[in-house]
Amino acid sequence: MIISLDMTSGVPIYLQLRNEIVRGMGRGEIGIGERLPAVRQLAQDAGINTMTVNKAYQMLRREGIITIDRRHGAEARPAAQRETEPLMQDFRERLELLAAEACLKGIGREEFLALCRKTAESIHPYRAESKKSEESEAEKKKRKGGRRK
């Protein structure tokens, strides 16, 4: 897995690292249950401080995305949690921001949706989901439409 960090970016390195790991897991480059590189190893490879790597790992742990075990080190967690509400709220906001920016910068609606679809395709675990479940998903969505507070 390649991790690209921009030292000149305004985004803190530990956050960039955390994001890269999340995206790497999305792409399937790190499978569920698979081990992440040791803190020191990763720090050396990326040319950054171990403290920084540690910070990223701790953040992922707090988010429930990985587990950290003294014996096995860090590994991608079998993900089962779902703290629905505050989480979804954050998602919606970030997505709305992304969509608004897209719109304001001249990206058309269909283009935006195509991008969303293409991105979803690129998410490894998503590829596994077959189309049959499409219908039931549509149902779920309808229920959600009525929810809005």
Place this chain on the structure above:
Amino acid sequence: MIISLDMTSGVPIYLQLRNEIVRGMGRGEIGIGERLPAVRQLAQDAGINTMTVNKAYQMLRREGIITIDRRHGAEARPAAQRETEPLMQDFRERLELLAAEACLKGIGREEFLALCRKTAESIHPYRAESKKSEESEAEKKKRKGGRRK
């Protein structure tokens, strides 16, 4: 337009403000060509410093999202630009991150796509793209126009 800022957030206030304005424009709460509040006014209303507001406005200006006219203050920009290249790259990365997070937190693929679609619907200018319901949309907007204070 209501602007909610979280003083305890790690996200800088000026960035939160910028994001809120972008989202507000997406929602159609600020129409194209409409004026934004004066720097001082917004600063007072939001209980923040004028320089912080200024920073947000300058950022939006540099992004080509608003114009700042010495005489009339800031307003939502009619001009549509497109710097596709680095912009799209950034978009794709942010979207990929969002999708990866969604996946890891247990949001299914179809649910994710439904959320994207729903979000796109909520973007005001995007709604116009579906021409059939153009009129009823205009109606809605008018109601919103009268709602202000």
Place this chain on the structure above:
Amino acid sequence: MIISLDMTSGVPIYLQLRNEIVRGMGRGEIGIGERLPAVRQLAQDAGINTMTVNKAYQMLRREGIITIDRRHGAEARPAAQRETEPLMQDFRERLELLAAEACLKGIGREEFLALCRKTAESIHPYRAESKKSEESEAEKKKRKGGRRK
């Protein structure tokens, strides 16, 4: 003569106007001794305040570029002055800044010089200077080198 003003620019309108007039005179669109538009006329045409036009004219007058006469209005002056030192200093600095920026942004030395030459060609009164005087100019320049007030 076309005057293009950018209301959203950070450069004050009166300064933009002054610059546009200077450039217009350079291009030969306003000949020496020719009259400039009346303040009110120009203000109306450009859609700006007469005060603003006035400010630009006064600035040009102070610079010795135009004369303002109650009877004849403003007109391009037969230019004879030359307050050498502080002026040249300013020139050198601005030119140096321009060259440094060019260099830093990837414009090559020859390209820069070609641009300078091309620009000089576009200056109307400069075009009149025939090549024969090239020599005498070189002479003058040499003398000037020793001039220092």
Place this chain on the structure above:
Amino acid sequence: MIISLDMTSGVPIYLQLRNEIVRGMGRGEIGIGERLPAVRQLAQDAGINTMTVNKAYQMLRREGIITIDRRHGAEARPAAQRETEPLMQDFRERLELLAAEACLKGIGREEFLALCRKTAESIHPYRAESKKSEESEAEKKKRKGGRRK
């Protein structure tokens, strides 16, 4: 590197500072990859506020002239970019204005071009471009350097 700021000038301090740095880089006083003073340091030395320095640095960063690394501070950027289109337009306009002013103030065409050439010579990276006459150019420069005052 000496930085001279004019507190009474109409030009904002942060802009003067930015310009001085650009010119300093042109003169070769700050080499590519070299570190710039820390924000606080420069602020103290120049007797101005840190925010003012920061503003200048941020501007240079946005222009791609320097990079700012959280760990090492700011440094002259090795990367060379080229946004030709709007950039060149701006260049041409500024150069045209300069030429027009020169002309109107009595600076002859050849003198103007000589000034351009001399300025290009003074730009450090540009000097390297003239490989053939490297030596003789250096000679000329030396003489010129001595003529001042």
Place this chain on the structure above:
DNA sequence: GTGGTCTAGACCACA
């Protein structure tokens, strides 16, 4: 009226 700039000093996050 508007935005733009600046200061002095403070606090924080990052590495």
Place this chain on the structure above:
DNA sequence: GTGGTCTAGACCACG
């Protein structure tokens, strides 16, 4: 150590 952010209040230029 570094830069980033923020405040409160001030002053100025522009139009």
